[in-house]
Amino acid sequence: MAVTIRDVARHAEVSIATVSRALSAPDLVAEQTRARVVAVARELGYEPNRAARSLITGRTGFIGAVVPDVANPFFLGALRGIQGAAREHGHHVLLADTAEDPVAEAELINSISRQVDGMILLSSRLSVARLREFPGAGRTVLFNRVLPGFPAVLLDSADGARQLVAHLAALGHRRIAYAGGPRESFADAERRRGLAKVCQDTDIRVIDLGAFPPVFSSGARIADLALEARVTAVIAYNDLVALGVIARLRDRRIDVPVDMSVTGFDDIPMASMSAPRLTTMSVPLEQAGRAAVELLLRQSEGNGAGNGSGSGNLISDPQPRGRLLPVRLVVRSSTAAPRRPGGWTSRGSREAADTPHK
Amino acid sequence: MAVTIRDVARHAEVSIATVSRALSAPDLVAEQTRARVVAVARELGYEPNRAARSLITGRTGFIGAVVPDVANPFFLGALRGIQGAAREHGHHVLLADTAEDPVAEAELINSISRQVDGMILLSSRLSVARLREFPGAGRTVLFNRVLPGFPAVLLDSADGARQLVAHLAALGHRRIAYAGGPRESFADAERRRGLAKVCQDTDIRVIDLGAFPPVFSSGARIADLALEARVTAVIAYNDLVALGVIARLRDRRIDVPVDMSVTGFDDIPMASMSAPRLTTMSVPLEQAGRAAVELLLRQSEGNGAGNGSGSGNLISDPQPRGRLLPVRLVVRSSTAAPRRPGGWTSRGSREAADTPHK
């Protein structure tokens, strides 16, 4: 059996209560006693049993993170942020993978809700009704989804799409293709919303190429469709897809037909792909993950009248459509060759291509 | 306060003990009682408090997964496997990210060792001594590392490297480059071991290009070095790096100078990259993750004389250098499509693609 608080008490020749206080409420014991207790505790390698503690305090020290698929790169950054922030707050992370299955998700949520202080639901697929009824609904933060009554952390995908188009427009593009992701994707819907708005406000044409699995191999078909659609730029669902598109374009011997605009997980240093005017969205996933934890902990602890200040616009309000995490446009166009509208640049003039883009 | 076992007992008009039994040892109660209790429990939405349970049983129902970096794709598959297998065994996963920091790792391990039934250390950086002394060392499984006295799950990287070279040799290659990953990488060391062996046994020359960060952008330099070294094939540390190498080769207008042989995380369907004779190692990461959990649970539960059979050669023995998870060579050279030099294919008219986004 591991070393308990009792052992520490015995060795330090104090009562159990004193040990407890010395460790978790240092002000309540004499400095001398405290020092002795702490010393003994360390020497014995004592680690409090959180389960026992939680039994009385009601807090478990765990934060649940429910993700549709651990292996999805999109959640990686978020998970990392959640993990980091949680630890800084003395919490551990309980990871639950729903395998993209709503039924499993519901079960999982139920089974862990009792043993966590709060939960972060990433891209949850559950209905509002279901979400509302499960115990612990009050200590839940939604990530990448809005639902009335739930605090949420979101990425401003609509604005991201807008920025992207504005950028492309500034470069002279008028026909732009969008290759969407899964239909259920909240981010996809948001982007389409943003794109529709732009289409309405300007003379830019955004051609919808359809919905594609968010994988590398989708790129080939997308590239083909884009060429057929005679667009001069393509906005891909994420980096992986964009890689695929680029690869295909190269296969087809097209050097600079399009500006590849990429949104999504930005860990791949796309610049080295040396696609001309490659554009990337910087999505602060890790930051968003942290924000989710902060939000969660804030509401479950100091449940007083939240002043809302502090972290500024990073954290969304409990109101749906509150503030969003801004998405940043990053132009990574290291090897941008001057593009001549209407035609493709010839191959060969590589020197000029080394000039960093604007 | 959430619904407790007490509530269920009251509503079902039985004692608390009976409820407990009905739920966790059904054979010990009358079928009729059991049914009633279960019904009430469900109706009330009762979920047992695992913390309380663990206090008496000594088992927490948690498995700790300690990873150097959640955002590293390599661990994704493994994590997914761990997660899945754990759930099937009624366990939850406690995720701990050490941020590649050995000190943090030590702290983390200590702080969670009390609250988990066992731990899986992925690519641990800790010294044997440290690992041995921490409480719960007996319920630990190493993933991707061997250390005397610890059960481990490993990928047979050495053999993988051998397979790879054999394959390339069969294709006629005699000078092959290896672009390594981080020096601390266990897998890297294993591969080099395998490569060295092959060099010794055959007339194949394997040129060591050095160590590179396992990222896309490393590919450029690697490609350049490979060309200088006048090799006809390159073995890259992982898929991401390989992508980078391929990209660079294309930039330099070299179409089929090398066989790209890629090892590592194989989630990117590289085939679509249509590099001729692109070769990939299939690394059963998810399976490995599952194996780790099985191994962990097996040793902590039925601690009898393990017969070693059952899962066959999937699980390594407690002995270091026991059996390994085999790595499989996968030839994904599907799209070695005949290219049309110059020009690109005609654009057919496609009505579906031309639907303006509204």
Added chain:
DNA sequence: ATGAAAGCGCTAACAG
């Protein structure tokens, strides 16, 4: 400032 005692929700003997 410290100790004694009660009890968190649950399981595991021990009776009946």
Added chain:
DNA sequence: CTGTTAGCGCTTTCAT
């Protein structure tokens, strides 16, 4: 088969 009893390791009144 079922109820009663005794804790698991810890925090927290309530005394002292």
